[in-house]
Amino acid sequence: MQIRLYNTMTRKLEEFKPITPNHVGYYNCGPTVYWDQHLGNMRTFLNADILKRMLLANGYTVNHVMNYTDVGHLTSDEDTGEDKMEKGAARENISVWEVAAKYIKSCERDMASLNILPPTHAVRATDHIKEQIELLQKLEKMGFTYEIPGDGIYYDTSKFPDYGALGGQNLSELKAGARIENNGKRNITDFALWKFSPRDSKRQMEWDSPWGVGFPGWHLECSAMSMKYLGDHFDIHSGGQEHIKVHHTNEIAQSEPIVGKPWVHYWVHWEWLMLKDGKMAKSSGSFWTVQGLIDKGYDPMTYRYLLLLGHYRQPIVFSFESLDAAATGYKNIIRKVADLMNDKSGDTDQDLYQQWHDKILAPVSDNLKTAEALVVIQDLLKDKTVNNTTKLALFGFIDDLLGLQFIDRATKLHKLESVEAPENVKELAQKRLEAKKSRDFALADSLRSEIDSLGWNVLDSVDGFKLVKKQ
RNA sequence: GGCCAGGUGGCAGAGUGGUUAUGCAGAGGACUGCAAAUCCUUCUAUGCCGGUUCGAUUCCGACCCUGGCCUCCA
Structure with missing residues (x-):
């Protein structure tokens, strides 16, 4: 290329x-x-x-x-x-x-x-x-x-x-x-x-x-x-x-x-990372480190993602508002990648893989336009003609190219959500479902808070409920 | 004083001579008793003034403004 x-x-x-x-x-x-x-x-x-x-x-x-x-x-x-x-x-x-x-x-x-x-x-x-x-x-x-x-x-x-x-x-x-x-x-x-x-x-x-x-x-x-x-x-x-x-x-x-x-x-x-009132510099006294972000509870990948939204020849203005926006955007992608892992049937479609591979690599090869590649990634997630297996294979490539560790974070999320709930929690959830069906919402809500206190979130779905272990 | 970069919607930030990304936030809807997630739809923008052009956010010129470098600095 x-x-x-x-x-x-x-x-x-x-x-x-x-x-x-x-x-x-x-x-x-x-x-x-x-x-x-x-x-x-x-x-x-x-x-x-x-x-x-x-x-x-x-x-x-x-x-x-x-x-x-x-x-x-x-x-x-x-x-x-x-x-x-x-x-x-x-x-x-x-x-x-x-x-x-x-x-x-x-x-x-x-x-x-x-x-x-x-x-x-x-x-x-x-x-x-x-x-x-x-x-x-x-x-x-x-x-x-x-x-x-x-x-x-x-x-x-x-x-x-x-x-x-x-x-x-x-x-x-x-x-x-x-x-x-x-x-x-x-x-x-x-x-x-x-x-x-x-x-x-x-x-x-x-x-x-x-x-x-x-x-x-x-x-x-x-x-x-x-x-x-x-x-x-x-x-x-x-x-x-x-x-x-x-x-x-x-x-x-x-x-x-x-x-x-x-x-x-x-x-x-x-180009440099800027603050609203000038460049970030050690001499200016206040500056943030990666470890500082981690200590504040941020996934460092959030900062990586924020930087890749811009272009290297352009200054980027750092603020916690923009970092938070990047964090939400990053998490949303993780969410979608984790969902891909729920149904991995089918094989990788080699033609489609190559097609998207090139679409992602091309802008990055053109003077490192990472922001454009991130747009292509959004398009990929929305494209219903590409099966999950192919998408996941592509995210493996995306991780190699952009280093955003999507697969790693999504795998962790997916595992967390795949943990089987203990029987007593399942029973409570089942009872709650029945309470809901008989429109006894007060009972349903109290059962949910009971499940919650046991460390589980209950999420309603079309076919019943889903139990997810709280982090 | 010399040099350079840039001024895009509420925010961050792309691309492009004509159909105006993407993300976050907002609005509406689907679903729902509520909640979470997801999906669909959607409102806001191109510093100012000229010029070139059938047409400019995109090209050219002037102006205004911002930032950076010229001293160690990523």
């Missing part, structure tokens, strides 16, 4: 063509692990998951790499900037290494809750210091670097003619719009490749290097690790949209002189 993706580099929707047939090399920028990942962060990983599942459904093997940034970086190139990792350590009175371990774990837990497939390689920046130094040495040999004494090794962006192409700006435009001081840098856009440790204080994370003790610049890790695990050239690189102008622009500047152009074939960028 044709796959199309919006490529930030060309600003066009492009047909996807892999470098190697039937295989995709894919790198998604992961989180800095200094705190719990909030729902906005998780949106990125969920989008990456959908992209990967779509590729898998189209028969590709996917080598998926995601980094954990566990090195602290200064928020500015001045020494006054804060280091989030060190700050996290101070906040919790544990070491920087413990901060990293703790929040990698919580991130993995939340990703699992959202049924996000683990990356093929989840890699840590601190495990790849050697590779980063080697990359820097290559750049140095090629004449792209210079030292600011007492500060660090910097990349000279004026040496890279295509600098800024991803963000659609050239160097002179960037200079014109700049709002920041340059602190001895040759160009406003130059960035640190290696920072020296401060002389007056000891950092918890620092390493020896040919240039002196210090730590790598932030952008270096993604270049170094993607080359290691995906080779010099690979298919797709994605990340949050805020990375376009700086992080990814700098990654390209570091990588293309070494590996040649184009380093990456498709650049994909995710």
Whole structure:
């Protein structure tokens, strides 16, 4: 099936063509692990998951790499900037290494809750210091670097003619719009490749290097690790949209002189999760995590469903009103899928299966239009010409593609409703039915409350009643 | 100041040069003593002004407004 993706580099929707047939090399920028990942962060990983599942459904093997940034970086190139990792350590009175371990774990837990497939390689920046130094040495040999004494090794962006192409700006435009001081840098856009440790204080994370003790610049890790695990050239690189102008622009500047152009074939960028009054961010204080939603009683699939109702290139406004609406919509589908399980007679109709399979996969393959696929799913549920067995088989495919765990939740619901009621409850229900027939509704209602107190709901049906164990 | 995205019904959010998704909520109905579930039907919309066109929500231009990025950020 044709796959199309919006490529930030060309600003066009492009047909996807892999470098190697039937295989995709894919790198998604992961989180800095200094705190719990909030729902906005998780949106990125969920989008990456959908992209990967779509590729898998189209028969590709996917080598998926995601980094954990566990090195602290200064928020500015001045020494006054804060280091989030060190700050996290101070906040919790544990070491920087413990901060990293703790929040990698919580991130993995939340990703699992959202049924996000683990990356093929989840890699840590601190495990790849050697590779980063080697990359820097290559750049140095090629004449792209210079030292600011007492500060660090910097990349000279004026040496890279295509600098800024991803963000659609050239160097002179960037200079014109700049709002920041340059602190001895040759160009406003130059960035640190290696920072020296401060002389007056000891950092918890620092390493020896040919240039002196210090730590790598932030952008270096993604270049170094993607080359290691995906080779010099690979298919797709994605990340949050805020990375376009700086992080990814700098990654390209570091990588293309070494590996040649184009380093990456498709650049994909995710939009943000918003709150009514701005973006969801850790710095704004109030933010929600997946675990927070679970603690509040939400099925995490509800959040996944909410995100899939929108499009990755569009902001989504998060509120509990919209989450509740998504929760109801999600539950309604579960209800219908569970009902399909009541009558599984008949075989899977292969023609119909293929037809609907393609109808569902097509929009997702077209730049990940999951909202359209969800519409097709509604159509499928309503279509009376497709038998239950075929529908259930299709929901198996839908779960593989969208990861919404419909079959799992429906199976649980169906099992719960299939539990046989004990004899005494059945007798009460039978008595109630008779009371109803003789129009003694007062008796009927008191019998129902008695059944209720025994832990069962009695539901009237055309042919009598149905007993469902209460949750 | 520079760059980018977007303004769709009560809410969330799609698609589309002409028959205007889908979900949630609302209304009516079937069923029902009530309740739950299910099914059917149904009301609300395309920021403003021009232009192109037989016809624009969809294309073009101006305007207004909102949001994001440019500094660590998913």
